[in-house]
Amino acid sequence: MVVFACAECGAVMTARVTRVALPDHAHQKYGHDLLPGLLEPGTYAVDPGDGRPWEPLRPEPEERGVRLLTYCVSGPPDRIAIAPGDVRGTVFIPERLGGCCCGWDGQYGPNLACAECGRPVATRVDDCGFWQVVWLEPEAVRPVAVAGPVQRVIDWTELPSTPPVDPRGYWSPLWRAAVAVALAHLLTVSGGKRVSVPEGPVAEVFRRAIDGLLPPGPAERHLVLAGPGLPAETPDIALVPRHPQTGEVWPCDAEAVVPLAADVWTYLAFHDDRRLAPAAYGMPAVVRRDDPPPLLPHSLFRPDGRVFLSTLERLAADATQPWLRRIHDRVKDRPSMGPFA
Structure with missing residues (x-):
């Protein structure tokens, strides 16, 4: 202290x-x-x-x-x-x-x-x-x-969680910044090859950006959630949590690692926002529920373009890959392009 x-x-x-x-x-x-x-x-x-x-x-x-x-x-x-x-x-x-x-x-x-x-x-x-x-x-x-x-440094099993949507139905700015940072890391380790992502919340926040920034075609790399509480495996590219206090990245044997803010990673890994449909009859109107369904966003997810650019510049300052710089210049010249608009 x-x-x-x-x-x-x-x-x-x-x-x-x-x-x-x-x-x-x-x-x-x-x-x-x-x-x-x-x-x-x-x-x-x-x-x-x-x-x-x-x-x-x-x-x-x-x-x-x-x-x-x-x-x-x-x-x-x-x-x-x-x-x-x-x-x-x-x-x-x-x-x-x-x-x-x-x-x-x-x-x-x-x-x-x-x-x-x-x-x-x-x-x-x-x-x-x-x-x-x-x-x-x-x-x-x-x-x-x-x-x-x-x-006291919290254990990996105690990582916080932040919901993706605020009470007004807008995507959380914390999520937009955290995913933008992770997206820059993902592009850097992708080698310019198409990357597949798991279905569900991960696809909702990453796939649109991947479709807009990487070339079309069959996926050659694969992004998988990895971290505390998930089955141990050795994926191609692992999306892992970054500790909120120490900044340490979850150790993983993957070929490449993409760090993500712990509170966003925890929500992606352990929350299922799908609404349940009753099998027969609905719950009576007089019954008060203590577990309201999660808020749903009223727009497509957009990573923060400024945060993405600054992170990509920092990660790739020494990079010689022209394809990565072309992505940077395209986003910088057209900040309202697809995944960021």
């Missing part, structure tokens, strides 16, 4: 926090409503920011007067995400708070300064469409070990 202190004067900037894995939706922008916090109170996560810009697939010579474009992947490396309520000893920087809608989006740089010495130390993000978070600048703060309860 640590607190973060100002690197300039040593003033404590946060409550006691414990590290967890960075959520897939950390940089997602979704809708125009106010979203909840990115992290649970008492936790922090580090954004590796380890992507590198991609050069165009066919760059034109500079002497021909063509401006070479690159694709920005992420912000500065090692920024520290923390729940807004865990921040201490800071004041707002007024000149960096303008130009937003319902809050602040950090577009003008760090907007929180140390209350003791005035050094800019963090960026608060709480505008509509953004998950609420404070990003500590790594060069402006330092971790200080403190006494506190040891974090």
Whole structure:
């Protein structure tokens, strides 16, 4: 357990926090409503920011007067995400708070300064469409070990589960981000070959994207759910859970592994959303049910296109496969294309 202190004067900037894995939706922008916090109170996560810009697939010579474009992947490396309520000893920087809608989006740089010495130390993000978070600048703060309860790491059999649909009938933004990350991993390990997926919920969230991004024809690779509580097997490509605290990927002997956020994986593995039909007569109207049927979405599933692109860029920064870059460029140039529209 640590607190973060100002690197300039040593003033404590946060409550006691414990590290967890960075959520897939950390940089997602979704809708125009106010979203909840990115992290649970008492936790922090580090954004590796380890992507590198991609050069165009066919760059034109500079002497021909063509401006070479690159694709920005992420912000500065090692920024520290923390729940807004865990921040201490800071004041707002007024000149960096303008130009937003319902809050602040950090577009003008760090907007929180140390209350003791005035050094800019963090960026608060709480505008509509953004998950609420404070990003500590790594060069402006330092971790200080403190006494506190040891974090209990949950067992693989205790993984959480998040429903795919919200009460309004919309697909969960957490699902859209998590599947987008897994889809980028799946394309990277597919080798550009057609991939089959198991029928049911997995097909509902992956098949449309596979149909739109990989070439048609018979499947040459096969994606199978694998993980705690499922029969042991050695599949071609395994869709496995990623631990929400440690970030560890479920160990598997598959030829290739595609990690998926644990709460989404658990729902795919152990929930059956099919509605049951009575064999004879329906339940009397006066009988009150304590197990309402699951909510069903009113639209096709769409992975988050921005999250997909940023993940693909990070995974394939050193890739030499032209087919993978063509997929990236096609999605980037047409963000409303099939699986993302």
